[in-house]
Amino acid sequence: MKKHILTFSFTAAMLFSQTGNTYATSYVDDILKLQPDISKQELLQDVRAFSVDTGQSEQIILEQIYTELKEDKAQGIAEKVAYAQTKEGVSTYGASGGTISVGAGTKGNFYYTPSQTAYLDHGHVGMYYNSTTIVEAVPSTGVRTISTTQRLVDSVGAVEKSVKTTSTNRNKAADWAYSQLGQSYSYNFATNRLTAHTGDKNCSKLIWSAYQLNGNLDLDVDGGAGVYPRDVRDASDTTLVRTIK
Structure with a gap:
């Protein structure tokens, strides 16, 4: 596809x-x-x-x-x-309806969880700032941090992935994402590759920009005008670390 x-x-x-x-x-x-x-x-x-x-x-x-x-x-x-088929639901934004903690991870890695809004089932991604802290963009507050113990995800389809680059780039990408704390949320997925790296952003734009600026990587499986959470999840420069259970 x-x-x-x-x-x-x-x-x-x-x-x-x-x-x-x-x-x-x-x-x-x-x-x-x-x-x-x-x-x-x-x-x-x-x-x-x-x-x-x-x-x-x-x-x-x-x-x-x-x-x-x-x-x-x-x-x-x-x-x-x-x-x-597993009798599990998909939660709104993969947030309050989640059932399990995202768990500890490695700085610069990201997690993906199924999620939906009222009009589009697009998934959700967030980055590990450190082993126990997630930085992510969510509609309610924009770019924020949240503890991995508090960040609940769906029990089916959630994964942690790493990016195929140097540890230096992964650390810089996570630091850059953290520097965006307080930025407002943008609902624009359709053309988010075309907008500025700074300013309002959604979850996939946050991670895509972090690695575009720190490693010159394009974490978008298809290279279209918009980068969606599943585009980041399926990008060729990513590797599965674990299935979150």
Whole structure:
């Protein structure tokens, strides 16, 4: 399931040229239905800036964003069905509905847990600042720290992963994430790769930026306009440490 912005077929390109702005407008509407917490103005601003930087048409970029959102939604549904076979639920933000502690980990590693909001089942990630402290971005408070004993996750699908880089880079990435404490939360997953590293951010943007700035790593499995928690979980530069049980 690869969704690279630069790899679109000639047939699709011809379709865009024939349908023009009406087709692009349709994608905007579809994106906003899947990602309602991003404004139309914010979406179009990011798309136009990325179009100028890359030379790609706005229509192609919008299709990429829509495809990512749709495929992430489908993956979330499929995983939820699989988890349901275990008679375990998936909690909102992987937070208060979690049933087990995330447990101790290594600085610079991150955890993933299934989670959902009212409109999108996208998972959740947080980074180990040290063995007993998590730094993460959550809707209620933005970027925060929380004890590993208090950070509850779902009992199915939760994992700890490490990043394939030097210990120096892992430590620097964790320190950078910690330096973002107090930043507000952003609900914009659709174009969060295109926004600044500083300022409002969501859980996956926090970890992605930390390693992009400290190790020049792209912890995004597909390299699209948005980096989602499962994109970070499945990135090629990550390794499974343990299943959290």
